[in-house]
Amino acid sequence: MTMFEAILLTIATAATPLLIAALGELVVERSGVLNLGVEGMMVMGAVAGFAVAQTTGSAWLGMVAAILAGAAFSLLFGFLTLTLVTNQVATGLALTLLGLGASAMIGESFVGLPGVKMASLYIPGFSDSPYVGKFLFGQDPIFYISILLTIGVVWFLFKTRAGLTLRAVGDNHTSAHSLGVPVVRIRYLAVLFGGACAGLAGGQLSLVYVPQWVENMTAGRGWIALALVVFASWRPWRILAGAYLFGAVSIGQLHAQALGIGIPSQFMSSLPYLATIVVLVLISRNKRLTLMNTPTSLGKPFVPDR
Amino acid sequence: MTGTTRINGSETPLLEASKLTKIFGTLKACDEINLTIGTGEIHSLLGENGAGKSTLVKMLFGALQPTSGDIAWKGQSVTVSNPAMGRSLGIGMVFQHFSLFDALTAAENIALSLDEKTPLDTIAARAKEIGQTYGLPVDPEALVGDLSVGERQRIEIIRCLLQNPDLIILDEPTSVLTPQEADLLFVTLERLRSEGKSILYISHRLEEVRRLCDRATVLRHGKVVGQCDPRAETTASLARMMVGSDIHIIDRHPVEASAPAQAALIEVKGLSQKPRGPFSVSLHDIHLAVRSGEILGIAGVAGNGQGELFEAISGEVLQERPDIIRIRGTDAGRIGISARRKLGAAFVPEERLGHGAVPDMSLTNNLLLSRHSTDRKVFLTGGTLKLVAEASLASAAKRIVTQMDVRKSAENPDASALSGGNLQKFLIGRELDRNPSVMIVNQPTWGVDAGAAAHIRQALVDLARSGSAVIVISQDLDELFEISDRIAAMVHGRLSESVPIEAMSRERVGLMMGGVDHSTALANAGAA
Numbered sequence: 001m002t003m004f005e006a007i008l009l010t011i012a013t014a015a016t017p018l019l020i021a022a023l024g025e026l027v028v029e030r031s032g033v034l035n036l037g038v039e040g041m042m043v044m045g046a047v048a049g050f051a052v053a054q055t056t057g058s059a060w061l062g063m064v065a066a067i068l069a070g071a072a073f074s075l076l077f078g079f080l081t082l083t084l085v086t087n088q089v090a091t092g093l094a095l096t097l098l099g100l101g102a103s104a105m106i107g108e109s110f111v112g113l114p115g116v117k118m119a120s121l122y123i124p125g126f127s128d129s130p131y132v133g134k135f136l137f138g139q140d141p142i143f144y145i146s147i148l149l150t151i152g153v154v155w156f157l158f159k160t161r162a163g164l165t166l167r168a169v170g171d172n173h174t175s176a177h178s179l180g181v182p183v184v185r186i187r188y189l190a191v192l193f194g195g196a197c198a199g200l201a202g203g204q205l206s207l208v209y210v211p212q213w214v215e216n217m218t219a220g221r222g223w224i225a226l227a228l229v230v231f232a233s234w235r236p237w238r239i240l241a242g243a244y245l246f247g248a249v250s251i252g253q254l255h256a257q258a259l260g261i262g263i264p265s266q267f268m269s270s271l272p273y274l275a276t277i278v279v280l281v282l283i284s285r286n287k288r289l290t291l292m293n294t295p296t297s298l299g300k301p302f303v304p305d306r
Numbered sequence: 307m308t309g310t311t312r313i314n315g316s317e318t319p320l321l322e323a324s325k326l327t328k329i330f331g332t333l334k335a336c337d338e339i340n341l342t343i344g345t346g347e348i349h350s351l352l353g354e355n356g357a358g359k360s361t362l363v364k365m366l367f368g369a370l371q372p373t374s375g376d377i378a379w380k381g382q383s384v385t386v387s388n389p390a391m392g393r394s395l396g397i398g399m400v401f402q403h404f405s406l407f408d409a410l411t412a413a414e415n416i417a418l419s420l421d422e423k424t425p426l427d428t429i430a431a432r433a434k435e436i437g438q439t440y441g442l443p444v445d446p447e448a449l450v451g452d453l454s455v456g457e458r459q460r461i462e463i464i465r466c467l468l469q470n471p472d473l474i475i476l477d478e479p480t481s482v483l484t485p486q487e488a489d490l491l492f493v494t495l496e497r498l499r500s501e502g503k504s505i506l507y508i509s510h511r512l513e514e515v516r517r518l519c520d521r522a523t524v525l526r527h528g529k530v531v532g533q534c535d536p537r538a539e540t541t542a543s544l545a546r547m548m549v550g551s552d553i554h555i556i557d558r559h560p561v562e563a564s565a566p567a568q569a570a571l572i573e574v575k576g577l578s579q580k581p582r583g584p585f586s587v588s589l590h591d592i593h594l595a596v597r598s599g600e601i602l603g604i605a606g607v608a609g610n611g612q613g614e615l616f617e618a619i620s621g622e623v624l625q626e627r628p629d630i631i632r633i634r635g636t637d638a639g640r641i642g643i644s645a646r647r648k649l650g651a652a653f654v655p656e657e658r659l660g661h662g663a664v665p666d667m668s669l670t671n672n673l674l675l676s677r678h679s680t681d682r683k684v685f686l687t688g689g690t691l692k693l694v695a696e697a698s699l700a701s702a703a704k705r706i707v708t709q710m711d712v713r714k715s716a717e718n719p720d721a722s723a724l725s726g727g728n729l730q731k732f733l734i735g736r737e738l739d740r741n742p743s744v745m746i747v748n749q750p751t752w753g754v755d756a757g758a759a760a761h762i763r764q765a766l767v768d769l770a771r772s773g774s775a776v777i778v779i780s781q782d783l784d785e786l787f788e789i790s791d792r793i794a795a796m797v798h799g800r801l802s803e804s805v806p807i808e809a810m811s812r813e814r815v816g817l818m819m820g821g822v823d824h825s826t827a828l829a830n831a832g833a834a
Binding site: 157160161164165166167172173174175176178180181193292293294295296 | 369388389390392393401405406407408409410412417419422426449451559647757
């Protein structure tokens with residue numbers, strides 16, 4: 001395996017959780033709900049995935065548990081914000097705090113235990129081809145799921161009727177209601193999908209990226225995912241680009257630090273955040289496209305007048 | 307009042323509402339309303355703003371639930387629990403406040419109201435087809451956010467027609483159409499009637515109602531005050547029934563023969579502008595000048611550059627050279643809205659919520675937003691601290707409310723809580739209260755009922771006669787003929803020369819709106 005290939009693989013592994021969590025949040029926000037609890041749902045996914053995989057020995061069962069944990073946590077958010085109509089920002093923040101605390105408690109007995117790593121794909125012949133063989137045909141299943149998920153979300157949002165309805169709810173929930181669209185039900189489903197994605201992203205962290213449990217192991221990735229959604233102007237392909245850019249710069253700066261470049265390490269560590277934001281701000285300068293893609297009723301509570 | 311003229315005594319009516327009542331808090335928006343709509347009739351619902359028309363039709367359509375009362379559909383008692391159910395029964399509705407999605411295309415907007423089996427990719431073609439059949443052209447790929455009010459309404463109507471309903475509820479459908487477009491719509495409606503469809507038609511334009519409708523039900527303060535055959539009534543008698551008293555006739559005493567040398571208060575010289583978005587209109591070499599005491603009316607079909615012209619004059623879009631726009635002799639092309647206001651200009655845009663007023667802010671806050679810089683001494687105290695003088699704001703708001711007869715439900719409601727007509731009265735009053743020497747208004751009475759519209763028009767005429775220059779952009783020709791001293795027309799971003807009202811006819815302005823009348827060099831010579 002060449003150095004090039006190794007770097008490519010680490011970039012993909014670093015980008016995948018961001019991509020999955022951001023895609024989930026994209027769907028949530030497109031429906032007009034702002035869930036700031038991504039970090040909390042992600043960390044719950046990570047701990048649940050690790051615990052189940054460690055207990056059963058199956059990484060796949062762990063991954064399913066991670067998805068369910070994220071979804072269950074998002075259901076709590078949905079109940080509070082959609083049924084009880086609490087403030088979405090405050091509820092999302094509370095969800096993150098709760099997730100970090102609860103995961104630390106649940107995961108206490110798992111700290112330091114050896115984890116179960118999800119096996120990577122291996123297709124004889126293909127996976128061994130030079131340069132990109134391993135990148136294309138020899139990665140963990142979650143990588144492929146993340147790519148399929150991107151295509152799936154694009155197709156769903158822009159090619160299906162359900163996706164159109166979801167975008168309509170995010171654009172103007174009052175109009176959608178007057179057309180007889182079940183606004184709250186659609187938002188519940190979107191929130192659940194977002195939670196499942198965040199859980200999956202968390203599972204990737206504790207079962208693929210670093211197969212072990214460390215308290216607060218998401219380390220702000222949920223927040224990056226949230227930022228990606230906004231700076232990608234709510235468009236899936238840009239999220240893919242943004243996630244890989246972030247992954248590339250964060251891996252690149254590690255290599256640069258290893259080579260001993262005389263730049264303060266703090267600056268280097270902040271580089272991925274800086275680079276991603278700068279690039280995405282630059283490409284989202286087209287005001288009209290941004291306006292067209294920004295869900296107008298984002299974060300606004302919906303109470304039907306009866 | 308004539309009694310109910312039963313259509314065919316034996317036939318069950320298509321829809322029969324009995325004793326429908328809706329109570330919001332302490333307000334009885336609808337009070338035991340009885341309404342019968344027969345098969346194949348165009349039934350008009352008349353009433354001023356706030357008479358309960360919108361509440362009534364929302365209940366029929368399922369967007370609101372009645373507090374008490376029954377609805378029978380084709381003889382069967384039904385509960386229309388939501389709009390989807392209304393649609394599946396066969397009730398289609400074209401809303402006054404459009405229920406469109408700005409970020410979606412016209413075709414996507416239409417798709418949302420069709421049943422789920424309709425394949426998405428055929429909708430654009432069907433929309434185009436229906437649009438052509440009924441004289442409602444739309445570009446299915448256009449983003450609704452970029453369309454004019456008139457174009458949006460076409461989408462609403464097409465959306466409704468595509469559902470093939472038995473009863474079509476139209477709320478103020480012609481208020482944004484040209485006379486020619488309205489004629490086409492009437493042809494459509496008459497054709498639908500001959501196909502056996504029923505139409506519930508809400509309009510403030512009594513001429514139209516007389517021409518089109520078979521029966522009319524008149525509402526006042528949430529109660530049915532009469533039913534009649536509008537064809538047997540006069541406009542005046544219908545208006546009297548609606549308002550409960552005679553309607554005010556605009557007093558437009560002629561401009562006094564002022565000295566011809568008097569300079570224009572507002573001048574636009576050679577205004578050209580590239581389109582600012584893919585669906586906005588470019589402006590080409592626009593010249594206009596309005597003197598003290600004059601009202602210039604600008605006619606035109608929606609989307610011909612009126613909005614862009616308004617933005618250029620108000621200062622929302624700055625010009626390349628300062629001398630393109632002159633306000634009271636000062637070059638103003640490069641200065642912003644507040645600076646232009648300080649020169650004595652006042653602006654009332656077309657869109658009330660979101661442009662003219664911040665929907666979720668109270669009336670006094672909206673007042674402060676437009677006048678904090680022009681009337682700093684009045685509304686701000688504390689020197690450099692610029693504290694808000696709540697007391698003087700409240701008294702100014704009260705003055706405006708009384709002056710313009712704004713009807714509101716609370717002491718200081720949010721702008722969005724007012725009905726369209728009442729908000730418009732407040733917004734016009736807000737500007738008039740400053741005694742502006744230049745006033746430009748876009749669509750002053752769109753969707754405003756007859757009584758309120760007369761009030762607004764009279765206020766504009768009085769302002770001009772007191773020595774101000776007024777520009778009124780409107781798609782309502784009746785309005786322009788009622789108040790203007792000169793009329794010009796906009797077509798494809800060009801402004802025709804203005805023609806004195808005495809020399810103007812409806813045919814001529816219709817031609818000018820179609821871009822035909824290039825000939826006369828009448829007015830600009832006089833204005834320049």
